[in-house]
Every structure is written in C-alpha cells, then in structure tokens.
Amino acid sequence: MAGGTDYGxxxxxxxxxxxxxxxxxxxxxxxxxxxxxxEEIKEIFEGKNFI
Incomplete structure (x- = not known):
C-alpha cells in the first residue's frame, strides 16, 4: 500500500x-x-491473517 505524503x-x-x-x-x-x-494502519491489520 502506498500513497499520501507525510502530514498530508x-x-x-x-x-x-x-x-x-x-x-x-x-x-x-x-x-x-x-x-x-x-499506528492506525497497524491497528487495522492487527489480528488479521496477514503475514
């Protein structure tokens, strides 16, 4: 996943x-x-079946 600039x-x-x-x-x-x-991205994928 890519996109967005820092603080944008x-x-x-x-x-x-x-x-x-x-x-x-x-x-x-x-x-x-x-x-x-x-942190929000990490929380979204936490506990899901992604390597």
Missing amino acids: ERETALYNAEFISLQRYNKPIVYCGNIENR
Missing part, C-alpha cells in the same frame, strides 16, 4: 487499509505512506 491527506489510505483488511489475500502487506497513519 490521510483518509484514502485508511479507507483502503480497512477494505484490504476485510479480504482474504493471505499475503504480506507493506505500507509506504503518510507517517501519521502508521
């Missing part, structure tokens, strides 16, 4: 993370985007 727009990446977290991809997810989303 946040909602699109969070929306996409929520969407991806509901899928059954069973693949690693790498986030490269707005640093302000780091």
